[in-house]
Structures are given as C-alpha cells and as structure tokens.
Amino acid sequence: MSKRVAVLTSGGDAPGMNACIRAIVIACKKRNYDLIGYLHGYNGLIKQESISLSLDSTHNLIQQGGTVLHSARCKAFTEEAGLKQAAANLSEAGVDALLVIGGDGSFRGATHLADHYLGQIIGIPGTIDNDIAGTDATIGYYTAIDTAMNSIDKVRDTADAFERIFLVEVMGRHAGFLALNAALSSAADYVILPEFFESPESEIKKILTQIHAQRRVRGSVSFIVVVAENVWPQGLQALTKALNDSGITDVRPVTLGHVQRGGTPVSNDRLLATSLGEYAVSLVGTDTSNVMVGEVNREPTTVPLTTTSDSKPLNSAQVALMKSIMNERYG
Numbered sequence: 001m002s003k004r005v006a007v008l009t010s011g012g013d014a015p016g017m018n019a020c021i022r023a024i025v026i027a028c029k030k031r032n033y034d035l036i037g038y039l040h041g042y043n044g045l046i047k048q049e050s051i052s053l054s055l056d057s058t059h060n061l062i063q064q065g066g067t068v069l070h071s072a073r074c075k076a077f078t079e080e081a082g083l084k085q086a087a088a089n090l091s092e093a094g095v096d097a098l099l100v101i102g103g104d105g106s107f108r109g110a111t112h113l114a115d116h117y118l119g120q121i122i123g124i125p126g127t128i129d130n131d132i133a134g135t136d137a138t139i140g141y142y143t144a145i146d147t148a149m150n151s152i153d154k155v156r157d158t159a160d161a162f163e164r165i166f167l168v169e170v171m172g173r174h175a176g177f178l179a180l181n182a183a184l185s186s187a188a189d190y191v192i193l194p195e196f197f198e199s200p201e202s203e204i205k206k207i208l209t210q211i212h213a214q215r216r217v218r219g220s221v222s223f224i225v226v227v228a229e230n231v232w233p234q235g236l237q238a239l240t241k242a243l244n245d246s247g248i249t250d251v252r253p254v255t256l257g258h259v260q261r262g263g264t265p266v267s268n269d270r271l272l273a274t275s276l277g278e279y280a281v282s283l284v285g286t287d288t289s290n291v292m293v294g295e296v297n298r299e300p301t302t303v304p305l306t307t308t309s310d311s312k313p314l315n316s317a318q319v320a321l322m323k324s325i326m327n328e329r330y331g
C-alpha cells in the first residue's frame with residue numbers, strides 16, 4: 001500500500017545528512033511512497049514549511065555537507081502546544097511515517113511527539129559528537145574526526161616551528177569521542193576528555209609531568225594538548241592561564257569550532273548515511289515505531305528512541321592506547 005513519508009533534519013547539522021536524504025528519496029521512490037521534506041528542523045513541522053523531494057533533488061547530493069532541508073534548534077517544540085501543533089499538522093498532511101535525522105535532543109523531542117502523533121516515528125542518528133547510544137557511529141562523526149585531525153596537523157606545523165605548546169579545543173558537547181579520535185589520529189601529546197576529567201589541579205599536574213619528561217628526553221619540542229569542549233572550567237583561556245601560572249609560557253589556544261561541522265562527508269559517513277536511510281524506509285509500514293536505526297558491528301539495528309540518551313562509553317581499546325602513547329607516555 002502506498003505511504004506518505006516525511007523527513008527532517010534537526011539539531012546540529014552533520015556531514016552526511018544530505019547523503020541520508022538522498023538514500024531516503026531513492027528508497028521511497030522505489031516503493032512508490034510520497035516523500036516530503038520539512039524545513040528547519042521541528043520549526044518546519046510547526047509552521048508547515050515543507051518541500052517535495054523528487055529524484056531530481058538527489059543529483060550531486062551525496063557529497064554535499066550541511067543539509068538541504070536546513071536544520072535548527074526549536075524551542076516551541078519543547079512545549080506542549082508546539083508538539084500538539086506539529087502532530088496536528090502531520091495528521092492533516094496525511095503523513096504515515098516521520099523520519100528524524102538528528103541527535104539525542106531531537107530523539108527526546110520525537111519521543112514526546114509520539115504522545116500526540118499516531119503515525120510511525122523513526123530516528124536516524126546524525127551528529128558529529130557520536131554521543132548516541134545504540135549505534136557504533138553517527139552520521140557526520142567520521143568526517144568531523146578527519147576535519148579536526150587535518151586542522152591539528154596544520155597547528156602542528158606552526159607549533160613545531162616555534163617549539164610551542166598549543167591547546168586545541170575540539171567539539172563533542174559532553175562526550176569525548178571526537179576529541180579522543182582527533183588526538184590519536186593527529187599524534188597529539190595529551191588529551192583532556194570529559195570521561196576522565198577529575199579536577200583542574202590534577203590535570204595540570206599530569207600535563208606538566210608529560211611536558212617536563214618530554215623535554216628531558218627530546219629537548220625543546222612542540223606539545224599539543226587536545227581539549228574536549230565544555231570540560232575545562234571557564235574554557236581554554238583559563239587553561240592557558242593555569243599553564244602560564246605553572247611556569248609554562250608561550251602557550252597558544254586554538255578553538256576549532258564549527259569548521260568541524262562542515263565539509264564534504266568522508267566515505268564512512270556516506271556509507272553509514274546511505275545504509276541507515278534505506279533501512280529506515282524499509283521499516284515504513286511495519287509495526288516498528290519510536291525507534292532509532294543504527295549500526296552495530298556493521299549490522300543494522302533498531303533501539304527504542306527512549307534509550308538513545310543512555311550513556312555511551314568510549315572504546316576501551318582506544319582508551320588504553322590513548323594512555324599508553326599520549327597521557328601516560330612518559331610515565
């Protein structure tokens with residue numbers, strides 16, 4: 001039986017969201033489903049701002065960063081009136097299934113929408129932070145690692161030239177996946193992660209141990225500290241000052257910021273986005289609802305939307321590697 005499907009992108013945009021939209025368009029076309037795209041995240045649902053997505057719209061889409069549906073954070077959707085309006089609009093538009101590409105906040109919103117909307121809701125994980133339980137990786141995460149790594153490589157060039165200490169802040173909201181992988185892949189010297197942060201004092205002590213030991217072994221060389229955002233109280237400037245106060249001068253802070261959200265998606269993000277988009281559409285018309293699709297060990301999975309905010313541990317082998325070759329390299 002033909003279905004009407006809707007898709008939107010919500011929360012922080014992530015490279016690969018367009019690749020996912022492309023897969024959804026193709027999968028819907030194949031099954032003869034109608035597809036509409038709501039614009040600006042949940043705002044589009046409330047304001048009935050939508051576009052039809054035809055096969056023409058998929059041309060050259062897989063490699064584009066950002067999202068052609070635009071994204072947003074929508075305050076009105078966190079209120080009962082907004083949720084009810086969105087549900088009423090979906091019913092009026094005859095939407096049988098809503099696909100939400102977004103992060104854990106978007107899935108919390110989708111869970112609340114399910115109290116008012118009787119159609120199917122399927123989440124697809126899209127965020128550079130990889131902070132969603134129920135999937136090994138999220139769309140956009142792999143590209144953001146590469147972007148951060150490439151930026152840190154460039155910082156390394158100037159750090160080496162001046163034999164300076166650089167602090168590089170990497171995104172991730174309250175999770176350390178991006179910072180850990182960016183640090184490992186760029187051969188940083190130390191990484192500060194929310195998962196292991198104890199106190200500024202103990203962290204400064206550990207950094208100083210590494211800097212002094214490294215200088216004893218190798219002389220005056222560069223030293224790169226990757227810092228996950230939102231970890232250091234009062235931010236990177238405060239960490240710079242704390243190091244200055246400890247006798248380490250010539251420290252430069254660099255915040256990578258939103259550059260990490262942009263760019264053409266790398267192959268792993270395109271592949272994940274394409275698989276998850278197709279898989280989500282394959283569930284339309286089944287009894288499965290209020291779930292997120294994901295991939296675990298390269299196999300498609302579904303988990304209840306309500307569990308996607310559960311805590312997700314860092315990979316233990318990577319943590320051991322991080323300690324061995326970075327944070328505890330010199331004992």
Ligand SMILES: Nc1ncnc2c1ncn2[C@@H]1O[C@H](COP(=O)(O)OP(=O)(O)O)[C@@H](O)[C@H]1O
Pocket residue numbers: 010011012042072073074075076077078079102103104105106107108109110112127
């Ligand atoms: N508890 C909630 N109830 C309703 N909507 C929510 C809730 N939490 C988040 N949302 C909606 O999801 C949007 C995106 O969430 P946010 O946390 O900003 O990004 P992400 O989905 O990337 O984690 C919010 O702007 C809001 O519209």
Ligand SMILES: O=P(O)(O)OC[C@H]1O[C@](O)(COP(=O)(O)O)[C@@H](O)[C@@H]1O
Pocket residue numbers: 011012013103104105126127128129171172173229261
């Ligand atoms: O774009 P904003 O609103 O400045 O938000 C920045 C936040 O968004 C992110 O880039 C992505 O987070 P979400 O995917 O959870 O929205 C975080 O890493 C960062 O903390």
